[in-house]
Amino acid sequence: MKLPKIVIPYNKTLLRSMSGQIVAVRVKSIPQAAEAAAHVRDSGNALFCVIVEANSPLAELALHDGIKDIPLAIMAPAMGKFRRVTAILPVLRGGNIRIYLPCDRPDNITSLRLLSSLGIHCCALFAPGETNWEELADLMTYAVLERAPHAPIEPFEFIASSYEPSSYLDWGRIFFDDPRHFLHLDARGRVALSRREASMGDFIAAGIAEIAAADEFPAISERINSWRYRLAENHPCAFCAGWKICLGRFAPEAGEDGGCAGFFQEMLDVARQRGAQRAGGEELRVWQP
Amino acid sequence: MANILLTTRCNRSCPYCFAEREMAGSDVDSLMSWENLIYIADFLLMSGQRRVSLLGGEPTIHPECVDYILYLLERGFDVTVFTNGMLGKSRREEFRRHLTGISRERLTFVCNLNDPLQTPAPHTERERIEEFLSLMGPWVSPGFNIYRPDFTLDFLFDAINRFGLKRHLRLGITHPIPGKGNGFIRPAEMRQVVERLYSYREIFEATRVSPGLDCGFPMCKFTDEELGWLNRFRGSPHFRCGAAVDITPDMSVYHCFPLSDYQRRSLFEFDSLLEIEEHFRQLRQQIRVEIAGIFEECDGCRQREDDVCSGGGVCQLLNRFVDEAPVRIPEIEHEIAKNRHPL
Numbered sequence: 001m002k003l004p005k006i007v008i009p010y011n012k013t014l015l016r017s018m019s020g021q022i023v024a025v026r027v028k029s030i031p032q033a034a035e036a037a038a039h040v041r042d043s044g045n046a047l048f049c050v051i052v053e054a055n056s057p058l059a060e061l062a063l064h065d066g067i068k069d070i071p072l073a074i075m076a077p078a079m080g081k082f083r084r085v086t087a088i089l090p091v092l093r094g095g096n097i098r099i100y101l102p103c104d105r106p107d108n109i110t111s112l113r114l115l116s117s118l119g120i121h122c123c124a125l126f127a128p129g130e131t132n133w134e135e136l137a138d139l140m141t142y143a144v145l146e147r148a149p150h151a152p153i154e155p156f157e158f159i160a161s162s163y164e165p166s167s168y169l170d171w172g173r174i175f176f177d178d179p180r181h182f183l184h185l186d187a188r189g190r191v192a193l194s195r196r197e198a199s200m201g202d203f204i205a206a207g208i209a210e211i212a213a214a215d216e217f218p219a220i221s222e223r224i225n226s227w228r229y230r231l232a233e234n235h236p237c238a239f240c241a242g243w244k245i246c247l248g249r250f251a252p253e254a255g256e257d258g259g260c261a262g263f264f265q266e267m268l269d270v271a272r273q274r275g276a277q278r279a280g281g282e283e284l285r286v287w288q289p
Numbered sequence: 290m291a292n293i294l295l296t297t298r299c300n301r302s303c304p305y306c307f308a309e310r311e312m313a314g315s316d317v318d319s320l321m322s323w324e325n326l327i328y329i330a331d332f333l334l335m336s337g338q339r340r341v342s343l344l345g346g347e348p349t350i351h352p353e354c355v356d357y358i359l360y361l362l363e364r365g366f367d368v369t370v371f372t373n374g375m376l377g378k379s380r381r382e383e384f385r386r387h388l389t390g391i392s393r394e395r396l397t398f399v400c401n402l403n404d405p406l407q408t409p410a411p412h413t414e415r416e417r418i419e420e421f422l423s424l425m426g427p428w429v430s431p432g433f434n435i436y437r438p439d440f441t442l443d444f445l446f447d448a449i450n451r452f453g454l455k456r457h458l459r460l461g462i463t464h465p466i467p468g469k470g471n472g473f474i475r476p477a478e479m480r481q482v483v484e485r486l487y488s489y490r491e492i493f494e495a496t497r498v499s500p501g502l503d504c505g506f507p508m509c510k511f512t513d514e515e516l517g518w519l520n521r522f523r524g525s526p527h528f529r530c531g532a533a534v535d536i537t538p539d540m541s542v543y544h545c546f547p548l549s550d551y552q553r554r555s556l557f558e559f560d561s562l563l564e565i566e567e568h569f570r571q572l573r574q575q576i577r578v579e580i581a582g583i584f585e586e587c588d589g590c591r592q593r594e595d596d597v598c599s600g601g602g603v604c605q606l607l608n609r610f611v612d613e614a615p616v617r618i619p620e621i622e623h624e625i626a627k628n629r630h631p632l
């Protein structure tokens with residue numbers, strides 16, 4: 001297995017200490033994004049993308065033509081007023097940009113649909129305990145089956161287009177949350193398996209140099225295979241129809257119905273329908289309006 | 290064409306209002322949601338539609354009216370907003386900031402204006418409308434509802450010149466809401482209406498304003514000379530019933546305001562606008578099997594057979610059934626019976 005891509009906070013010293021890596025760099029604002037992208041490229045590392053973890057709504061971000069060539073993953077708490085989004089629509093449509101919105105608020109689920117309908121690639125962030133699965137299911141059905149022109153909404157598009165009936169599917173990479181594809185560093189270069197673990201100080205190595213091959217590194221391979229334990233443990237997930245495309249990501253406690261099972265079962269059905277459409281040679285529509 | 294009702298509320302009470310039934314029967318807080326608007330936009334685009342009208346109640350009351358207009362424009366629709374022009378200061382400011390940069394080909398307001406003498410309004414109402422017209426004049430086509438045969442149009446020509454409005458006057462006749470006993474132009478008054486309209490011919494010509502007729506005008510009430518005059522303006526006039534499909538905030542669809550109780554359905558029952566139009570075409574046909582048109586002459590009339598004139602509005606026919614003999618179609622009779630006056 002190749003070494004995964006590295007997700008780091010924007011830190012010039014840290015960047016200088018690495019070379020030959022493929023790097024996703026985290027920043028707080030759009031002006032910082034352009035600067036960070038330039039520094040990654042100058043540091044002898046390759047830029048995978050800039051992750052903008054914004055505190056303000058998408059509509060308030062100072063997006064401009066100058067960032068068109070930077071691959072951007074913009075994580076905003078909300079979309080904001082549509083009238084203000086219209087001012088940045090040309091950049092959102094013309095750039096290499098994906099918008100992430102958390103689905104713990106119903107208006108964000110609507111905003112994702114709205115952005116997608118305008119040809120903007122976006123992604124739903126959802127977590128156990130705070131998701132309205134029914135509304136999410138509506139969004140997912142729209143994302144995968146709606147025939148009117150619209151841009152992909154992840155992770156649904158990824159799941160629907162990558163699902164193979166004969167294998168399991170892990171789509172954590174869409175959220176930079178899969179150690180096969182991404183490892184997370186803190187400002188001192190310590191390595192964690194996920195963004196959350198990096199912020200909680202839960203590290204697996206003191207530096208990336210300690211990890212020669214990811215699949216041979218015990219903490220990484222253990223994480224990659226951790227889903228298997230649920231099967232052995234007789235966890236409710238082991239009997240869930242949606243397991244193949246969820247792998248226990250939202251694992252409810254025994255006896256609990258978190259609503260996730262119904263959602264992922266529906267997602268599987270929708271993915272199968274999409275597979276059937278493809279097999280039938282049905283033309284997929286261009287999404288850009 | 291489709292009309293999207295952003296809200297069923299209105300901030301004015303015109304004596305001839307056709308939307309009265311829809312507003313009376315609705316939840317006062319009924320507002321079009323973003324989810325439904327996106328669904329409708331997808332539905333219309335997939336039906337091959339590129340034009341849409343926003344209605345109410347008064348659509349500009351909707352708190353996100355500006356955002357909805359901008360969204361529909363971004364989806365590639367040309368948008369017409371039917372308004373009474375009574376916008377508050379902050380809404381006007383929103384319009385100024387966000388809508389005055391939009392091309393007049395893509396965004397039009399049809400502002401329904403009332404004669405200040407025949408339908409007097411409080412000073413504040415008039416002031417608000419004038420401020421709206423001063424701001425958005427070049428985007429506005431004036432609209433006028435004829436609700437009495439002795440109407441006057443002079444004030445409209447004044448408004449067109451004063452505020453630089455589009456030189457197209459949209460003229461509607463007020464229709465009956467079956468069983469509601471509202472004021473409307475009766476078939477027997479149609480000729481008087483046409484004569485009155487034609488008496489303004491010279492002013493239309495001198496001011497280069499074109500008249501546009503809404504649904505329900507009967508062709509035979511125009512003389513050849515009057516028809517010739519109308520024909521000189523943008524394309525030939527139409528004498529139809531069945532203009533557009535109305536979609537409410539709760540996703541009901543109906544034929545038009547006066548027929549809002551008749552074979553009303555949910556938008557989700559249809560796959561395309563064509564299907565909806567067919568559904569309502571059948572409704573009109575069912576009614577016209579009972580009675581061809583508003584005049585006896587409609588039965589066997591050549592213009593009707595050639596589909597040049599519909600024979601007046603179905604609303605007029607239904608209004609007659611309310612007080613006259615029952616119709617034979619059970620579903621329509623059921624709706625009519627609800628509105629029938631007790632003997």
Ligand code: SF4
Nearest residue numbers: 237240246250251260
């Ligand atoms: S969807 Fe199924 S597999 Fe996934 S967390 Fe829920 S119960 Fe477990």
Ligand code: SF4
Nearest residue numbers: 507509587590598600
């Ligand atoms: S169909 Fe009726 S209203 Fe129309 S022109 Fe003929 S007689 Fe007149």
Ligand code: SF4
Nearest residue numbers: 504505530531545602
């Ligand atoms: S029934 Fe026909 S004439 Fe009457 S309002 Fe509706 S569309 Fe117009």
